[in-house]
Amino acid sequence: MQQSIVETRSVAYPSLVERVKLADVARAAGVHAGTASRALNPNTQRHVSRDTVRRVARAAERLGYVPNAHARGLRTARSYLVGVVVPDITNPLFSLILRGAEQVLTTAGYTVVLSDTNNDIRGPRSQVESLLARGADGFIIATAEWDDPLLEDLDDRGVAAVLANRNTRRGRWPYVGGDERAGIAMAVQHLRGLGHRRLLHLAGPQHLSTGRDRAEAFESALRADSLPGGDAHVRVTGAFTEAAGFDGMTAVLAGPDRFSGVVAGNDLIALGALDALRAAGVRCPEDVSLTGFNDMPFVDRLTPPLTTVRLPLEEMGRMAANELLALLRGQPSVRARRSTLLPVELMVRGTTQRHEPSRTT
Amino acid sequence: MQQSIVETRSVAYPSLVERVKLADVARAAGVHAGTASRALNPNTQRHVSRDTVRRVARAAERLGYVPNAHARGLRTARSYLVGVVVPDITNPLFSLILRGAEQVLTTAGYTVVLSDTNNDIRGPRSQVESLLARGADGFIIATAEWDDPLLEDLDDRGVAAVLANRNTRRGRWPYVGGDERAGIAMAVQHLRGLGHRRLLHLAGPQHLSTGRDRAEAFESALRADSLPGGDAHVRVTGAFTEAAGFDGMTAVLAGPDRFSGVVAGNDLIALGALDALRAAGVRCPEDVSLTGFNDMPFVDRLTPPLTTVRLPLEEMGRMAANELLALLRGQPSVRARRSTLLPVELMVRGTTQRHEPSRTT
DNA sequence: TTGAAAGCGCTAACAA
DNA sequence: TTGTTAGCGCTTTCAA
Numbered sequence: 237m238q239q240s241i242v243e244t245r246s247v248a249y250p251s252l253v254e255r256v257k258l259a260d261v262a263r264a265a266g267v268h269a270g271t272a273s274r275a276l277n278p279n280t281q282r283h284v285s286r287d288t289v290r291r292v293a294r295a296a297e298r299l300g301y302v303p304n305a306h307a308r309g310l311r312t313a314r315s316y317l318v319g320v321v322v323p324d325i326t327n328p329l330f331s332l333i334l335r336g337a338e339q340v341l342t343t344a345g346y347t348v349v350l351s352d353t354n355n356d357i358r359g360p361r362s363q364v365e366s367l368l369a370r371g372a373d374g375f376i377i378a379t380a381e382w383d384d385p386l387l388e389d390l391d392d393r394g395v396a397a398v399l400a401n402r403n404t405r406r407g408r409w410p411y412v413g414g415d416e417r418a419g420i421a422m423a424v425q426h427l428r429g430l431g432h433r434r435l436l437h438l439a440g441p442q443h444l445s446t447g448r449d450r451a452e453a454f455e456s457a458l459r460a461d462s463l464p465g466g467d468a469h470v471r472v473t474g475a476f477t478e479a480a481g482f483d484g485m486t487a488v489l490a491g492p493d494r495f496s497g498v499v500a501g502n503d504l505i506a507l508g509a510l511d512a513l514r515a516a517g518v519r520c521p522e523d524v525s526l527t528g529f530n531d532m533p534f535v536d537r538l539t540p541p542l543t544t545v546r547l548p549l550e551e552m553g554r555m556a557a558n559e560l561l562a563l564l565r566g567q568p569s570v571r572a573r574r575s576t577l578l579p580v581e582l583m584v585r586g587t588t589q590r591h592e593p594s595r596t597t
Numbered sequence: 598m599q600q601s602i603v604e605t606r607s608v609a610y611p612s613l614v615e616r617v618k619l620a621d622v623a624r625a626a627g628v629h630a631g632t633a634s635r636a637l638n639p640n641t642q643r644h645v646s647r648d649t650v651r652r653v654a655r656a657a658e659r660l661g662y663v664p665n666a667h668a669r670g671l672r673t674a675r676s677y678l679v680g681v682v683v684p685d686i687t688n689p690l691f692s693l694i695l696r697g698a699e700q701v702l703t704t705a706g707y708t709v710v711l712s713d714t715n716n717d718i719r720g721p722r723s724q725v726e727s728l729l730a731r732g733a734d735g736f737i738i739a740t741a742e743w744d745d746p747l748l749e750d751l752d753d754r755g756v757a758a759v760l761a762n763r764n765t766r767r768g769r770w771p772y773v774g775g776d777e778r779a780g781i782a783m784a785v786q787h788l789r790g791l792g793h794r795r796l797l798h799l800a801g802p803q804h805l806s807t808g809r810d811r812a813e814a815f816e817s818a819l820r821a822d823s824l825p826g827g828d829a830h831v832r833v834t835g836a837f838t839e840a841a842g843f844d845g846m847t848a849v850l851a852g853p854d855r856f857s858g859v860v861a862g863n864d865l866i867a868l869g870a871l872d873a874l875r876a877a878g879v880r881c882p883e884d885v886s887l888t889g890f891n892d893m894p895f896v897d898r899l900t901p902p903l904t905t906v907r908l909p910l911e912e913m914g915r916m917a918a919n920e921l922l923a924l925l926r927g928q929p930s931v932r933a934r935r936s937t938l939l940p941v942e943l944m945v946r947g948t949t950q951r952h953e954p955s956r957t958t
Numbered sequence: 959t960t961g962a963a964a965g966c967g968c969t970a971a972c973a974a
Numbered sequence: 975t976t977g978t979t980a981g982c983g984c985t986t987t988c989a990a
Contacts, residue, residue: 257983257984258983258984258985259983259984267960267961268960268961268962269961269983269984269985270960270961270962270963270984270985270986271959271960271961273984273985273986274959274960274985274986277985280985283959283960284959284960285959285960288959288960302726302729303730303983303984304671304730304732304982304984305667305730305731305732306666306667306668306670306671306676306731306732306982306983306984307667307671307966307982307984308983308984308985309667309966309984310665310667310668310965310966310967310968310982310983310984311965311966311983311984311985311986312966312984312985313966315667320711325686325692325695325696325699326689326692326693326696326894328687328689331687331692332687334686334711334713335686335687335713335715338686338711339715342724347710347727347731348710348711349708349709349710349711350681350695350699350709350711352695352696352699354696354700365663366708367708368663369663369664369666370666370667370708371665371666371667507898533687533895534894534895534898534899535895537868537895537899538895538899538900539899539900618967619968619969620967620968628976628977629976629977629978630967630968630969630977631968631969631970631976631977631978631979632975632976632977634968634969634970635969635970635975635976638969641969641970644975644976645975645976646975646976649975649976664967664968665966665967665968667966667967667968668966668968668982669967669968669969671966671967671968671981671982671983671984672967672968672969672970672981672982673968673969673970673982
């Protein structure tokens, strides 16, 4: 006779009730553990008779069998764990990327481990190490510095990874980001088209690809500019933050450079710049027009609402996740390093208007 | 003779170079694997001679040993994995809680798995199941519904968990949230003190503790109110969103109820309500005063800046994580269900002002 | 198509 | 203080 007494003994606090294991399922289905394993695994099911598959599946269902991921991972050396490394989870920019990635990865059966480095440069390393210890199958990295020793190291070790939003100088991984050049070109053309001749770029930090690319794009957009009488300055700020934007704009206002249009490195820099302008009695958009980058939530609700460049962030996360999945499946198409640039969109709102020539700050 | 040839054979794409295992470290240090294990583990180090500990540690360091978490987890039945379940990672409310929790848990050696349900009611279940399969040690849950079958189920199974921000009717876990009652009382007193007699509460959904508690607190604050001539209405909205706030306010404006002060269930409802007021030609704060709840980023930059109740969200995440750690360590003090209510603060800004009696909408 | 058995890397109980 | 050994639960090779 078959034993089917379910022990529900109460145990010391947080541990679980005795867990059903594969051997239990096998016994209940009248087969051996190996067969049960094959029956339950989609890749090996075809080696098992239809009837056995059904019996095992039903037994598993009835007993509430949940495979032990440790045992499986130990045996297969795969974890179905993916790390997503972001610099600041509090920034909607990254939480949107994260959400996109999480959707795709979860659907594909992976578990997403969050690693928020809180902009701490030492952060990523230890987190990534501990994930590697868990046998993480791969990473989506949104913290890449332009010259990043951690990434070089991961590259050497052959870790599978995809870069999102921020690119890096070296490394053989796929990169998924927004089309920074196009976005900046749109902003520049928009301002030039409104009659602004003297432009200022409040650039983000140059150790990040986003800061570099946008600054470079700003300069090349001006070179390509066909309208006459252009003049431009670039001021590099120390971070993609409101404080850095405030300081940068304050410094420029104290100097000799004149401008009536400002292309900020991102929305936060733009907001800080706006504060600095206001503090100096310069009105936006009457005296100075200003554009941001990223189209963060709520910037459309400010007064005036911010003209900015929208990036498809959730899509970026999804794409990055798909690239990673392709990598993990060893698809040859992605073994070469490749970049995917997502299309961006200029959101024209209230911080830009036609230039009135008398008013160059 | 000892074999010490390190195979660095090149392998198919994403797999790693041959990993150093404990046996390798033991061999290099001239001890047996068991001893090496003890030497490396802080809890068992005291059973090993100082000299051995040093030798093993150095060997581990030199070889770049990283323990295999699967093997360890399989053996110890602990994973050092904690799941954090949030309804919407895009909402700063939850990303701040997440960050706080992540800091504490990571420091304590745990790995944080993110589960973003994207407000999908079916979300939590499968995610939690898969984490349980990985042997997750515990959960921080910020998605609790007031009557939540998933949580009842987890409770039955003796899973260790802590509820953050949202409470539930049943369940024996610790809860960490803001002091909702105090926050609403502050808002009500603030409005009453400004001379507003007729108040409206745009309540959040009542299947969430935050919606319920705030509505209840609103009513009890009015009952406790000593000022004469009070009058109040409660309108329940369907969600904590701008759209729900807009619809709720629009409906009230179309009805017979009059008010000059509004206590919104949270900031998003407040923003939606603001839009509805504006659409109806009602000015804020001149005609109607309005308070929010949560003090989300940027609400201080709106025009007018939102008067709202600030919650210490990062602290909430940290506290929740600490409660969970205590639970996992089996500390008796927390075995009884207990609530921690964090102090809140009223941020008086531009959406509230003294009532001018002629102007009750 | 199924059974038997080995072994992934680690920890812990037992022995010395 | 250290060595030895068994075994966590699963997958997979080999044999039947």
